[in-house]
Amino acid sequence: MNHLSDEQLIEHYFGEDTHRVVAETHLRVCSRCERAYEEISSTLEVQPPEPPAREPRYGEQVWQSIQGQLMPYPAKPQRSRFSMPRLVLACFCLLGLVAAFLGGTLWERSRTRPTEARNSQRAKERVVLFILDDHLERSERLLVELHHADAEKEDPDQSLQTEARQLLPDNRLYRQALATREDPIMNAALDHLERVLLEVANSPDKLNSADVARIEREMNTDSLLFQIRVLRARASRQQPIVESSRKGASI
């Protein structure tokens, strides 16, 4: 049986023990601990003399005896919440905040503009290359079909003209849009392509093999096909470069 320590018995007496029921149960069955607890209780039941009673106005008497030694606390002056020094300080703080905000905005703008411009330019180039590549691919297919038709002496499909008519306005837009760029090869190729497309699109309703041969001969479509393939190869090389430079700029 684990007996209760003196400390536990004292805690039990003051009602501070955490396992009160366990202690009470143990004290009922353990005579040794019960005797120790009785001794502690007897000890603590010995009371010192009670403090002598004070007069009902005791506190006031104490105050009377000490108040002569006390100086009143100085009354705090009532300061206006918006006194002049505070107002001036507030104005300075406000001006400082405004200056910091404007300075920060200008600095941020000067820092981000070139980057934004560069990013914007690169994004535009990427879009142009992507769309142009699609246009050049379709044009290349058309020229290849023209070439096959001429080689096999067959009348080309009606769809060839339809495709040329669709490509023609697009090509005009690209040519005009890219005219300002310092890219003579591209400009020349698009100009050449437009004339070919115009010829195919404006031919009589049914384009025959003779027409195709004439166009190939007069318009030198083989040379144009080569130019377009060169441009497509260049575009496919530039795209990864633009992509990697974009990633570098964003880091």
Place this chain on the structure above:
Amino acid sequence: MGNDDHALIRAVLAGHKDAYGVLVARHGESIFRVAFRITESESDAEEIVQETFLRGYRGLAEFDARADFRTWIYRIAVNCALQVLNKRRSEAVVPIGEEFDDSRPGVQLADAGAGPDRLLLDREIEYRRHAAMEKMTQDERLAFVLRHLEGRSTEEIAVALAVTPNNAKQAVFRAVQKMRRSLAPLWVKS
């Protein structure tokens, strides 16, 4: 002016000295009781009450508005009582003896209806109780008085003594053991 302690304190700090008189009247008697229980001397207790309220007034500007004034002034009283005990011990006015000394001045238990044996036993109990109190360290004595006679919790004692709750509990434990050892022969005798 409001009636609660904090409103009175604000009034005092605003220059109304008399508001402090209300606080003294309100808490004076309880401070006297605790001072008496610690020192077991009426004159010392009176002195402690005055010193406590003087110190309280001078330190009122540092009083934390979130705190309880009663606890705060109580702690000042305990410190004042400690100083009185220190002074008394350094002067060693009353010698401490293990044996019963009939000539020793002290508070006697008055029981006019008791027989001579009972009166003698009561005197011996009181003497031994007082001797045990004198043997306690200051912390033990304060912890014992606050726990046993004032019914304060361990946490309150810890705050008053500026110790941890565990140290406060140990101080109470040691004090009870000293009291127990001092009174034990009487239980055997009776």
